[in-house]
Amino acid sequence: EAQVTQNPRYLITVTGKKLTVTCSQNMNHEYMSWYRQDPGLGLRQIYYSMNVEVTDKGDVPEGYKVSRKEKRNFPLILESPSPNQTSLYFCASSPAGWGGGLAGETGELFFGEGSRLTVL
Amino acid sequence: AQRVTQPEKLLSVFKGAPVELKCNYSYSGSPELFWYVQYSRQRLQLLLRHISRESIKGFTADLNKGETSFHLKKPFAQEEDSAMYYCALSGRASGTYKYIFGTGTRLKVLA
Numbered sequence: 156e157a158q159v160t161q162n163p164r165y166l167i168t169v170t171g172k173k174l175t176v177t178c179s180q181n182m183n184h185e186y187m188s189w190y191r192q193d194p195g196l197g198l199r200q201i202y203y204s205m206n207v208e209v210t211d212k213g214d215v216p217e218g219y220k221v222s223r224k225e226k227r228n229f230p231l232i233l234e235s236p237s238p239n240q241t242s243l244y245f246c247a248s249s250p251a252g253w254g255g256g257l258a259g260e261t262g263e264l265f266f267g268e269g270s271r272l273t274v275l
Numbered sequence: 276a277q278r279v280t281q282p283e284k285l286l287s288v289f290k291g292a293p294v295e296l297k298c299n300y301s302y303s304g305s306p307e308l309f310w311y312v313q314y315s316r317q318r319l320q321l322l323l324r325h326i327s328r329e330s331i332k333g334f335t336a337d338l339n340k341g342e343t344s345f346h347l348k349k350p351f352a353q354e355e356d357s358a359m360y361y362c363a364l365s366g367r368a369s370g371t372y373k374y375i376f377g378t379g380t381r382l383k384v385l386a
Contacts, residue, residue: 186372188372188374190374190376195284195378196378197281197361197376197377197378197379198319198361198363198376198379199376200373200374200375200376203372203373203374205372211372213373213374214373214375245319247319262307262309262365262372262374263309263321263324264309264311264319264321264363264374266318266319266320267318268318269318
């Protein structure tokens with residue numbers, strides 16, 4: 156089944172304890188991205204990657220790191236989590252790559268199920 | 276500033292009534308516009324995109340570049356339409372890959 160998989164789905168941690176949220180897609184998509192969803196603020200993009208070894212900041216990158224060593228994986232790293240990073244996180248992928256993708260493809264995003272993170 | 280605005284946090288309508296979820300955007304360039312929907316206990320999924328001009332589950336949305344709007348409409352609401360709806364834009368056509376989402380509108384369809 157074609158999908159985006161995130162782990163863990165739920166995590167409670169303490170301030171300063173490094174954590175990684177994994178994201179994997181099996182659709183051979185070039186584009187992957189991370190979002191956080193907060194009440195009243197909607198979804199905000201954290202980082203995105205247009206292809207392997209190519210990443211860029213979204214609107215709220217502070218306190219986060221990403222890497223794209225393989226096409227299918229795009230982990231989100233919180234080096235020193237703080238309580239203001241308590242949120243619901245979504246990973247998404249898209250077939251549209253740099254240059255507009257293949258004919259007929261759009262920037263449709265395929266989302267994971269979300270990872271609920273609580274930082275105490 | 277690049278922005279997507281959904282003015283209504285909550286919209287309640289009765290079954291069979293028309294629905295319009297508003298979306299306005301601010302973007303310098305040619306954005307792609309989307310509507311995503313999140314049903315209870317399900318992941319976010321694409322509902323509509325402006326370039327395909329198709330109707331999904333009875334919903335339509337027309338891009339009005341003059342008013343910079345992309346309102347979502349359905350003539351007769353159904354109870355199963357109750358969900359969270361997000362309007363979003365992508366700058367892909369303009370050469371950037373940022374996605375900007377609105378704050379979302381929760382639609383409740385009452386029996």
